[in-house]
Amino acid sequence: xxxxxxLRAFAQENPLVAYKxxxxxxxxxxxxxxxxxxxxxxxxxxxxxxxPRRPVQAVRPGxxxxxxxxxPQPAKPVGQKVGRNDPCPCGSGKKYKHCHGRPEMQGExxxxxxAAGTARPPKGARPNPGKKRR
Numbered sequence: 604x605x606x607x608x609x610l611r612a613f614a615q616e617n618p619l620v621a622y623k624x625x626x627x628x629x630x631x632x633x634x635x636x637x638x639x640x641x642x643x644x645x646x647x648x649x650x651x652x653x654x655p656r657r658p659v660q661a662v663r664p665g666x667x668x669x670x671x672x673x674x675p676q677p678a679k680p681v682g683q684k685v686g687r688n689d690p691c692p693c694g695s696g697k698k699y700k701h702c703h704g705r706p707e708m709q710g711e712x713x714x715x716x717x718a719a720g721t722a723r724p725p726k727g728a729r730p731n732p733g734k735k736r737r
Contacts, residue, residue: 611621685692691702698704 608618608622608625612618685699685704687698687700687704689699691697691699691704693703695702
């Protein structure tokens with residue numbers, strides 16, 4: 604499309620108008636090809652019927668099939684629960700509520716085990732670097 608447009612300027616024709624005209628003709632040809640392909644595909648399609656499904660039978664006798672799998676039990680925390688006013692298990696010396704017990708710290712995966720006493724944060728890690736203690 605771009606190659607032939609440059610020669611139109613030599614023929615005293617506006618290249619922008621020629622570009623638009625050729626682009627619209629190419630788009631019309633594309634739409635005709637799509638319509639033709641859709642029509643031929645529709646006429647070649649054959650409908651296949653699936654056999655009816657059988658009802659699910661019970662795996663064990665005496666257990667109804669509708670019972671389905673058991674609900675998953677919620678995960679139980681490992682280790683002791685740390686109180687809000689107890690020292691933080693990370694070893695910072697701060698109260699748990701001011702260190703890793705803060706709501707914004709609870710979603711962080713690297714500090715998730717700190718409350719249970721199973722993990723330690725890296726040395727020198729501050730829980731809130733923007734807040735200065737006096």
